Amino acid sequence: MTEWGEFALAFAAFLTTHSVPIRPPMRPVLIALLGPRGFTLAYSLLSLGALAWLIAAAGRAPYVALWHWAPWQNHLTLSLMLPVCLLLALAIVRPNPLSFGGAGNDRFDPVRPGIVRLVRHPLLLALALWAAAHLVPNGDLAHVLLFGVFAAFAALGGRLVDRRKQRELGARWHSLRAEIKAQPVFAGPASWSGLWLRLGTGVALYAALLLAHPWLFGVSPLS
Structure with missing residues (x-):
């Protein structure tokens, strides 16, 4: 090869x-x-x-270098990865009929949309932030292609998912969007304990990734 x-x-x-x-x-x-x-x-x-x-x-x-590594790039990665982990914790295994990856979509309540009120495709936003966070400190050609494609997919993927969901849901897609937008941006969650549990899970995931990163990829994000 x-x-x-x-x-x-x-x-x-x-x-x-x-x-x-x-x-x-x-x-x-x-x-x-x-x-x-x-x-x-x-x-x-x-x-x-x-x-x-x-x-x-x-x-x-x-290894084909396109730009050089600098210490500030690690700080950017560490800063962006926390919201990535929080987005994953708030979005995974919960109803979201307007995007991919939703679980139990028949239980979705547009009056209590959760993270969907702020961002329709939270997993794509997490993917975009993850790609950007890792693109900056990895300035060689292979990793620029890798993370650049992920970032482009995340940026364009929302439109593709919207088109697919519109075909699947028909008029209900528009009514769900309108009802979700009518809710207060910072309305209280259906369960405060559930919210804190998910946020705690996101922080725990962030810590676990920091600890596992050297073992999984051979590079410590803290170095």
Whole structure:
């Protein structure tokens, strides 16, 4: 395999695993075969595996410097990753019929939309911040391509998800958006204890990533 071959192959595998299984005709066939939960689990594991390979392949690609590292870049990464972890904690495994990744969407209450009142696609925003946080201190060509593609996908992905959800929900998509926008921006949560639990989970995730980063990627974000 050429010097850039593994990186190109990993990128192709990542894009394929994140597009083919979720589009017709594959998605309905896979859901019928695995069930909704089985499909979600299998797709999540496949996506994580492809992402892990892609990140590892970027680290093994030839080093072509585009800009030099500076200490302030680490501070930017550390600052952006906390809101990333909080967004993930507030959005994962909770109803959001207007975006992807929602769980129990039939239980969604537009009067108590939670994080959806502030941002319709919180997972895409988390992805954009994660990509930006890691793009700045990794100024070599392979990592710029890696995180740049993620940032572009996050920026454009909202429109793609909106179009898909409009096709699926029809007129209900517009009525949900209007009802959500009518709510106060800083309305109280349905459960304060649930909110604090999720925020605490986000902070714990942030701390866990700081501790695990040297072991997972060979680089300490605190150095």
